[in-house]
Amino acid sequence: MPAANHEPMAGPLLEVRDLQITRGAGILEGVTFDLAAGTITGLFGESGSGKTTLALALLGLLPPEQYQVAGSVRLRGRELIGLGERELRPIRGAAISLIFQDPILALNPVMRVADQIGEVARAHGVEAPAGPLLQLAGLEDSRRIRRAYPHELSGGERQRVAIAQALACRPALVVADEPFSALDVLRVLELASLFESLKRQTGTAFLLISHSPGVLTRVADTVLVLHRGKIVEQGPPRQVFGSPGNPYTAAVMAAMPRVRRNGEAASGG
Amino acid sequence: MRYVLRRIAHGVLLLAGVSLLTFGFTALAPGDFYSDMRVDPSIPPAAVDALRRQAGLDRPLAVRYAVWAGSALHGDFGYSLAYGSPVAPLIRERLGATLLLAGTATLAAWLLAVPLGIWYATRRGWQEALARAAVAVLLIVPDLLLAMVLLLLAVETGWFPAGGMTSPDAAALAWPGRVRDVLRHLALPAGVLAIGMLPALVRHVRAAMAEVMDAPFAQSARAHGIPPRRLLWRHLLPVAANPLISLFGLSLGTLLSASLLVEVVMGWPGLGPLLVDAIMARDVAVVLAVVMLSAAFLIVGNLAADLLLYRLDPRIRVRR
Amino acid sequence: MGRRRVAAEDWVRVESLSKAFGGRPALRAVSLRLARGRTLGLVGPSGSGKSTLARCLAGFETPDDGTISLDGVPLARAHGLPPVQLIFQEAAASLNPRFTAAEIIAEPLAIARRGTAASRRKAAGDWLVTVGLPREAMRKPALAFSGGERQRLAIARALAAEPKLLILDESLSGLDIVLQAQLAALLGRLRAQFGLTVILITHDLALAAWVSEDIAVMDRGEIVEHAPAAELLSAPRHPRTREMLAASLSLEGAEP
Numbered sequence: 001m002p003a004a005n006h007e008p009m010a011g012p013l014l015e016v017r018d019l020q021i022t023r024g025a026g027i028l029e030g031v032t033f034d035l036a037a038g039t040i041t042g043l044f045g046e047s048g049s050g051k052t053t054l055a056l057a058l059l060g061l062l063p064p065e066q067y068q069v070a071g072s073v074r075l076r077g078r079e080l081i082g083l084g085e086r087e088l089r090p091i092r093g094a095a096i097s098l099i100f101q102d103p104i105l106a107l108n109p110v111m112r113v114a115d116q117i118g119e120v121a122r123a124h125g126v127e128a129p130a131g132p133l134l135q136l137a138g139l140e141d142s143r144r145i146r147r148a149y150p151h152e153l154s155g156g157e158r159q160r161v162a163i164a165q166a167l168a169c170r171p172a173l174v175v176a177d178e179p180f181s182a183l184d185v186l187r188v189l190e191l192a193s194l195f196e197s198l199k200r201q202t203g204t205a206f207l208l209i210s211h212s213p214g215v216l217t218r219v220a221d222t223v224l225v226l227h228r229g230k231i232v233e234q235g236p237p238r239q240v241f242g243s244p245g246n247p248y249t250a251a252v253m254a255a256m257p258r259v260r261r262n263g264e265a266a267s268g269g
Numbered sequence: 270m271r272y273v274l275r276r277i278a279h280g281v282l283l284l285a286g287v288s289l290l291t292f293g294f295t296a297l298a299p300g301d302f303y304s305d306m307r308v309d310p311s312i313p314p315a316a317v318d319a320l321r322r323q324a325g326l327d328r329p330l331a332v333r334y335a336v337w338a339g340s341a342l343h344g345d346f347g348y349s350l351a352y353g354s355p356v357a358p359l360i361r362e363r364l365g366a367t368l369l370l371a372g373t374a375t376l377a378a379w380l381l382a383v384p385l386g387i388w389y390a391t392r393r394g395w396q397e398a399l400a401r402a403a404v405a406v407l408l409i410v411p412d413l414l415l416a417m418v419l420l421l422l423a424v425e426t427g428w429f430p431a432g433g434m435t436s437p438d439a440a441a442l443a444w445p446g447r448v449r450d451v452l453r454h455l456a457l458p459a460g461v462l463a464i465g466m467l468p469a470l471v472r473h474v475r476a477a478m479a480e481v482m483d484a485p486f487a488q489s490a491r492a493h494g495i496p497p498r499r500l501l502w503r504h505l506l507p508v509a510a511n512p513l514i515s516l517f518g519l520s521l522g523t524l525l526s527a528s529l530l531v532e533v534v535m536g537w538p539g540l541g542p543l544l545v546d547a548i549m550a551r552d553v554a555v556v557l558a559v560v561m562l563s564a565a566f567l568i569v570g571n572l573a574a575d576l577l578l579y580r581l582d583p584r585i586r587v588r589r
Numbered sequence: 590m591g592r593r594r595v596a597a598e599d600w601v602r603v604e605s606l607s608k609a610f611g612g613r614p615a616l617r618a619v620s621l622r623l624a625r626g627r628t629l630g631l632v633g634p635s636g637s638g639k640s641t642l643a644r645c646l647a648g649f650e651t652p653d654d655g656t657i658s659l660d661g662v663p664l665a666r667a668h669g670l671p672p673v674q675l676i677f678q679e680a681a682a683s684l685n686p687r688f689t690a691a692e693i694i695a696e697p698l699a700i701a702r703r704g705t706a707a708s709r710r711k712a713a714g715d716w717l718v719t720v721g722l723p724r725e726a727m728r729k730p731a732l733a734f735s736g737g738e739r740q741r742l743a744i745a746r747a748l749a750a751e752p753k754l755l756i757l758d759e760s761l762s763g764l765d766i767v768l769q770a771q772l773a774a775l776l777g778r779l780r781a782q783f784g785l786t787v788i789l790i791t792h793d794l795a796l797a798a799w800v801s802e803d804i805a806v807m808d809r810g811e812i813v814e815h816a817p818a819a820e821l822l823s824a825p826r827h828p829r830t831r832e833m834l835a836a837s838l839s840l841e842g843a844e845p
Contacts (some may be wrong), residue, residue, distance in 0.1 A: 046765035047736055059492055093493030100492070105485035110507050110583055119503070120493045149583045155635065165493070181763045183834040184634045184792030211765040214840030232808075255770035257799035259822055259837045 003070050011077070013172055013205055019057065019071035021229075028229045031071070037172065040199055040206045040236060045213035045226035047254075051209045052101075054226070055175045059098055060088045076172070086262040094124040097166035099176040107150040113161050114146040120168045136201070137164040138194050142216035156187055163194070167204065175207040180215050187266040188212075192219040213256065215243045225249055282569040287564040288557060292334050295553050301326050302350045302551050305528055311418045311450070322348060333490070335559065347360030353545065356558045364562070366434055367539030372530040373455060374462035375520050376396045381463070383513075386474025387501065390482065408468040429457050432536025458535045461529055466520075473516055477509040483507075511582050518574015522567040542575070599661075600625035600786055601646075602693060602755055606655035608641055615641040617810040620654065623754075623803075625660075628787040630781060630797030632817065632833065633807035639790045642807070643758045646788075647675040659753045660832045670701045674747035678759040680740040681784045684730035690717060690742055697750035709826060717744040719774060720783075741775065750778065774802050794837045798822055806830045 014035035021028040028050045035041055045051045045070040056062050057069055060083060073080045075095060082089070092098075099105035108116055114130040121128035134142040137160040143267050150158055165175050171184075185195050192215055195206055210216055216239040225233040225240060233240050244250040258269065302324070306317050325336070337347060346356040389400045394411050423431040430436065430453060439450045481487060482505060488506060490504050532541030540559055547555035579585055601623035608616040615638045623629050631639050644650040646657060648664060650670065656663040659672045678681045684693055686804045698704060704712070714724045717755040717828040720741040731739060740760065747755055757776075761769050762779040777800070791797050797804050805844060814821065825831045 046767055061492055067308075070384065074561070089494045089496060090495070092491070093495075098489075098492040100485060102485070108486045108488040108490065108504055111504070119490070119495060121458050123493065123495045151584055185794065185840065186634050189836050189839065212840075213766075214842070217842050218840060226618055236563070242842075250768050257765050257770075257773075257793070257795040257832065258841050259795045259798055 017072040020205040022068045038158045039221040042220035042223040043209045050229045051225045061243040096173045097171045101177040103162040124169045135165040173205045291560045297445045326539040327554045346558045351550045363540045373585040378466035382470035388469045389476045402551045404468045412465040481505045522570025524582035525563045598624045626784045628801045630804040631790045637807040638810040647673045655803030672753040674752035675756045675762045680743035683729040691727040704717045720745045758790045
């Protein structure tokens with residue numbers, strides 16, 4: 001599988017500086033971070049912290065009548081904030097892809113899988129046969145799945161179809177909103193492995209939104225902790241979660257239920 | 270297949286019920302075809318009685334119904350006392366005219382309603398308010414009023430004929446001329462009907478579109494960079510079509526009944542005037558036949574809608 | 590018909606429950622006993638039949654075979670307030686957004702015609718306070734509450750019906766950790782205060798172990814292991830249990 005759609009580069013893939021988003025009240029403030037190409041970054045935060053808003057903002061999907069966006073988001077040096085719909089469309093799904101939470105809702109209910117993937121390819125003028133993409137996403141039985149409608153697939157299969165669709169145009173960055181939330185622990189591990197292998201095979205960068213420290217520790221190279229619209233900590237997950245440097249992360253790690261080796265479950269420390 | 274057969278069986282039962290009720294209602298109305306004659310002093314009562322006996326109107330209700338039902342099952346729908354001819358050929362010639370009018374109007378209404386409804390669904394602010402007002406006004410205006418205004422216009426300006434389906438000298442024209450003639454006659458009544466159907470359809474289309482436009486899958490498609498036009502027609506409309514397909518089936522079902530009023534008022538020689546005259550004259554055979562035909566259309570229309578939906582919406586095929 | 594004295598261990602008694610959907614078996618002769626006042630964590634991978642079992646217990650599905658009885662009374666014959674209350678994962682989806690908090694909580698009582706309108710209102714207010722919401726919130730419509738608050742509302746409504754058994758079907762799943770901890774703590778308090786018998790369905794083994802005294806593991810429509818939590822975690826017997834335990838440990842960064 002050819003490498004992701006970008007030239008080898010010096011600086012970071014994505015540079016976010018002082019991103020501020022308000023909708024009446026403030027949602028995000030002073031958000032600053034870098035994303036390196038070909039890495040997996042975790043975005044960790046509670047509900048209402050602004051994670052989904054951040055993801056939507058990267059693609060310019062926040063309706064301008066309701067949201068005020070200030071700050072800078074640069075993709076390979078190109079400023080995205082302030083671009084019009086026409087300029088954003090070639091980027092959406094092609095340079096940056098977004099996988100929505102809950103694939104049953106995010107897939108078109110009356111379109112076959114192959115067509116849905118084909119639509120994305122068509123919109124950006126690329127050739128993207130569904131078969132190889134589905135196999136890349138870990139779906140072996142691609143013939144059946146290609147012809148299927150979303151409601152005919154299991155939850156796990158739908159998840160992978162959404163991933164295949166996101167990869168159709170070989171984007172440099174894929175943002176996934178809570179891909180692990182609805183899954184049981186065995187599936188979570190499978191999906192985590194899939195993201196790892198995709199990173200290796202295609203060189204795509206991932207931004208994974210999750211509220212599970214365990215998964216992010218396992219799969220992410222860096223983690224950003226979002227609390228009440230501000231990034232309160234960033235760094236390698238073992239450091240962020242293992243020795244939390246701020247009260248919020250510390251409180252989360254204390255509250256997390258664990259299964260300890262000696263068989264005694266307790267909540268955190 | 271089994272499903273279709275079951276529906277047809279239901280339909281037949283329904284038709285039988287309709288026939289029974291209709292027969293009963295017409296029989297409940299006082300008098301019969303010959304009642305007017307009875308009042309006429311120049312006709313001896315004995316003669317009226319003889320006529321009645323000849324038409325079989327003196328036999329008990331149940332017997333008359335049984336006789337009718339028996340012959341109906343053989344395709345013989347009785348004899349029209351008013352027109353002095355078997356019912357079936359009478360209906361056939363009028364049926365064509367009604368279908369032409371109602372069919373044209375329905376097609377026109379749908380062809381206009383879909384783009385208008387989609388346009389309406391994408392509006393905000395003052396444009397939306399204007400659209401809403403326009404639809405409301407159209408909804409309020411009664412078909413009758415519109416028909417009369419247009420008839421007046423026709424008479425005053427002579428642009429359109431004021432009634433009928435063909436001009437008296439049309440038979441002499443060549444084929445293209447005859448078609449043009451019919452179209453000129455069709456324009457006003459079809460126009461009235463179509464305008465009458467339009468506002469409700471537009472609202473339904475708008476509602477169906479509005480529901481899908483904000484759905485997560487629509488957002489997801491936008492996030493993939495699908496351009497707006499393609500998004501609308503290839504992604505949104507197929508999903509929004511579900512309720513509209515059912516509605517279309519209903520439109521088919523009411524093809525016969527919808528045009529009744531307009532036909533009568535604007536003088537279109539369809540089933541409408543036939544039915545009204547038959548009711549007034551208590552020409553039971555004709556009334557029964559027209560009502561049954563209407564009911565049959567409704568049943569077939571509904572069945573067509575369900576089958577179409579089954580064929581077009583993959584979600585319905587999963588029976589849990 | 591007189592009621593036999595029911596041993597406390599048989600407060601919830603499920604015998605050979607079977608249920609199939611269109612030829613596909615979801616439950617295979619499942620048997621379970623739960624003592625009064627205990628909390629059972631029901632864990633297992635998706636598709637193992639946990640939700641089906643919950644729905645049968647709550648009376649939403651009729652099993653193809655087998656019996657369920659609560660406090661000696663077969664489920665089918667229970668009348669009045671439903672003895673089993675089920676709380677779903679998305680509380681937001683299960684509450685009528687237009688109803689006020691008071692209406693939502695009092696609804697089971699109203700349907701069973703318990704008390705007067707005034708007494709039901711007061712009860713609703715009391716329950717709101719019990720789950721940690723202000724009494725004045727009674728008048729607010731459900732959509733004015735946040736996700737976590739709606740979850741509390743759902744719990745209040747379930748408890749207002751005074752159930753013999755409370756089932757939470759993935760109600761604490763998908764929540765962020767802090768919220769989950771708060772709700773789990775609330776649940777713990779309520780259990781102690783009211784002596785509730787609870788089944789918590791979750792795919793999170795750690796959560797189950799933290800909240801429950803016993804754990805039952807389901808796999809492919811059967812209960813494959815059922816033991817006190819500590820015992821199950823230190824000495825898991827069934828391969829499925831071991832698999833889930835290993836996965837949970839690996840996510841916690843510890844060596845399995």
